[in-house]
Amino acid sequence: MKAIIVLIAFLFFLHFTKPAFAAFTIYDDSPLTISSSEDIITITASASSLQNTTQYLQIGLTKEGESSNYFGFTKNSAEEWYKYKSSPLTSDLSSYFYSFTPVSGIWNGQISAKVDIDDSGFKGAGNYILKLFKYITSSPSYSN
Numbered sequence: 001m002k003a004i005i006v007l008i009a010f011l012f013f014l015h016f017t018k019p020a021f022a023a024f025t026i027y028d029d030s031p032l033t034i035s036s037s038e039d040i041i042t043i044t045a046s047a048s049s050l051q052n053t054t055q056y057l058q059i060g061l062t063k064e065g066e067s068s069n070y071f072g073f074t075k076n077s078a079e080e081w082y083k084y085k086s087s088p089l090t091s092d093l094s095s096y097f098y099s100f101t102p103v104s105g106i107w108n109g110q111i112s113a114k115v116d117i118d119d120s121g122f123k124g125a126g127n128y129i130l131k132l133f134k135y136i137t138s139s140p141s142y143s144n
Contacts, residue, residue: 034061035125037117045132046108056097056135059113060084064127071121074098075112083116093135 041059060070061084073081075098082096093099098111113130115122 033126034115034128037115037122040112040114041130042110042112043130043132044108044110046106047102047134048106050102050105050107051136052102052105053136054094054099054101055107056093056099056137057111058082058084058088058097058133058135059111060131060133061113061115061128062121062131063123064129066121066123069121070131071116071119073114073116081114084119088135090137093137097135 041061043059047055058074059072061072062068062070070084070086072084074084075081076096077099085092085096088097100107100109111132115128
């Protein structure tokens with residue numbers, strides 16, 4: 001009997017909840033050609049269907065054709081460069097990451113990155129793939 005009540009409650013929950021999906025659009029997501037360690041990459045992005053809570057972003061770069069070994073620096077909201085973190089702590093988000101708060105679930109903006117020449121993922125001049133990682137404080141795992 002208890003299992004039936006739990007099943008009914010679960011089905012009720014599924015029926016009346018709406019899935020929440022955030023869609024990010026990066027304008028010009030073609031491979032990036034890096035020719036110097038001083039190259040700064042600035043992308044323009046927009047997102048919709050976001051929670052109206054503070055969101056955090058970082059950029060990861062990886063050499064085209066390589067495995068997903070992300071690296072690089074992202075400029076945060078305080079205009080400081082911070083190193084890519086593959087598994088950031090929740091406390092890292094507000095301290096280091098680029099942050100924004102959507103208005104009515106929508107955000108448009110620019111974010112900048114540059115290579116980290118001391119990282120093993122940096123393979124010299126060539127094409128690199130850029131990935132935008134989004135975090136919220138209630139979940140330190142990323143969505144992209």
